[in-house]
Amino acid sequence: MKLSPEKSVSLFFCIAAGVVLACAFDKTGAGFAAWFAPGLLLVGICRVSGRTAFLFGLLAGFVHYLLLLYWLVPTMHRYGPMSVWLSFFALLLLAFYLALYTGVFAWAVTLVPVRPVFLVVWVPVCWVALEYAKTFLFTGFPWGLAGYSQYRYPVLIQSADLFGVYGVSFFVCAVSAGLFLFFMHLFHGRWQNRLVGQGAAVAGLLITAGLFFANGGYGMFRLSEQDAAGKPSSQLRVSVIQANIEQSLKWDDAYVEAILDKYIRLSLSAAEKQPDLVVWPETAVPFYFFNDAKRTRRVLDMAERMKKPLLAGAPAYERREDSGGLDLFNSAYLIDHRGRVKGRYDKVHLVPFGEYVPLKKWLPFVGKIVPETGDFSSGRPGRLLSAGNADMGVQICYEIIFPHLSAAMVRAGADILVNITNDAWFGNTSAPFQHFSMAVFRAVENRRPVVRAANTGISGFIDPAGRIRASSAVFQTTSLTRDVAPAEGKVGFYTRYPHLLPGFCSAAALVFLLAGLRKGLRTRRAS
Structure with missing residues (x-):
């Protein structure tokens, strides 16, 4: 034509x-x-x-x-x-x-x-x-x-x-x-x-x-x-660990010990800066927590050795009482300074065809794009984790792109938003920058600082005005430490009415x- x-x-x-x-x-x-x-x-x-x-x-x-x-x-x-x-x-x-x-x-x-x-x-x-x-x-x-x-x-x-x-x-x-x-x-x-x-x-x-x-x-x-406003009355010093683990090696059992060694080494080094919390990225622990007793013990012992709380991304599972089957979760564990698990957040909004298959009952021939990640279940919304003087609203990877999810966390009482993610999938493209830009908006919308730990970057700290106070390069092995100020309970207009x-x-x-x-x-x- x-x-x-x-x-x-x-x-x-x-x-x-x-x-x-x-x-x-x-x-x-x-x-x-x-x-x-x-x-x-x-x-x-x-x-x-x-x-x-x-x-x-x-x-x-x-x-x-x-x-x-x-x-x-x-x-x-x-x-x-x-x-x-x-x-x-x-x-x-x-x-x-x-x-x-x-x-x-x-x-x-x-x-x-x-x-x-x-x-x-x-x-x-x-x-x-x-x-x-x-x-x-x-x-x-x-x-x-x-x-x-x-x-x-x-x-x-x-x-x-x-x-x-x-x-x-x-x-x-x-x-x-x-x-x-x-x-x-x-x-x-x-x-x-x-x-x-x-x-x-x-x-x-x-x-x-x-x-x-x-x-x-x-x-x-x-x-x-x-x-x-000046210096806030209370601050939380946070260290984020970016271990820069290649995605193709992440779930290879032959490399699990080396991956744990790297995280432990970076964390112990960051502990010298006296943080109140150390944060590892999404699925930084490349095995089902508590399923591998020896390796789980290594993570718990490291937190006790640091004498600092640790927030670590790891897959989790629960056995169903009725059928005996397993529910799998993409989770974040909060481990205290004595090496005890104090809480767990399970990812609520999963990635379709990445972490689960929509309408699987009616589409049995459709599989996940990334089969290694498991077929996860959704967690319970609004669950906060507390570290020191802060209640944390954890957002795992994809969840940070949904404005109403972060707003719901803040309405539930979150003083700080923590985004843990694994953007290694994206390589050296624009995707990590696009993903990071959304975290900036969650800070401004809710007037809460955002702490971000990413496997290969971009990790960083964003203040409640959306200003990037520190950030890492993509595919850089590093740790970042910074003081963040937990909000003092005030909930803003957008957070109250995100759909207006x-x-x-x-x-x-x-x-x-x-x-x-x-x-x-x-x-x-x-x-």
Whole structure:
């Protein structure tokens, strides 16, 4: 099919939107690119029908997610039973699914016949509603939300304590829509047969400037407020251990002793800095705790030898009383300074096709991408672990990408958020940086410090304002020690109402879409 020159230009802008948005999440730190991506997509769909807008949006999203999630191919090929071509096909399927949200966004913004100036509100409302849907549908995959692209700009993300990462996504999309109006006026462009006049362009610029002023002003106020608060009354000194264990060796029984030796050596060295807590990453203990008595004893004895509490990631199991079968868990054990287990947190939100197979009863032919990890069960939500003067909300790996899970931990009484993870799967790609950026937002949203221990990086410490106080390089063997201040029980607005803004955007989008569909149906009947 031959495309008209006009549609060819539209396709170019849609593809450019996908590429530019992907650049905002690259490890180069070009987060400002996100301010232009939605606007480029608007240029691409400004003069097409709703059906064509959906297809163009689907293309933009497909390009974006292919570039954003490219690291899935080497991950699935190297550590899963999948060929390169099958891994690439799986990436195509996931990118297509996620691109459907972008396609629906493009369709939605063209369906409702708003005046150009109202795009500054309508665009972010639709975008946030679909990000919220992406967080929950089919177990949820809120990876690469627009707001995360801003994690390197502390001043611009402080409003996350009011509306979460969704609020920052709203800000990014509103700014992009305002810039779109200005440039469309400069080039005498139209939005759905409406000329973008001078008034709309001026209004777009004023709204954009107002958003920057309000968001930036609030950010500077909150940062200065925290800096003026001075030294907190109590602090917890924490050491995180990044042993940098190669994933292909991690579950090889021949290397277990060497892995334990490395963790013990790094921990004893860190203990010289007198930490109140030592943290090991997810599944740092590469065997089922208590199943191997001798090796378990080595870990317990090390905590007693350090005379420091240890939080260590390890798989766990429980025997069912009714059937005698086993429930397996991806867990974190808290071991006190006397070598006694004082508590255990079991991962609640598991990785589909990585830690379990959804609908396994009906899909017996589908296996896990990474078979070595076991078929885990979900733990009990809201379980805190206490170390010294702090109640810790532990988030294992994938859980940190879900804003409402961290908020629930803080509402339950968590003073500190601890994220333990194993990002060795991702290699030297953008994925560890993308994953780390989400931990920054959990700190700001809940005004809690985040301690992060990763097997191969990025490990680090994030203060309640989202500032990265210390971090490790990827694939570096190291330990980091820093004082963190447990929060004093105050729960902020977002933590109390994490679903307020995205829920409002979802309801508003649904109402206006239904109105747009009804009006379109009446028009077709009349014609």
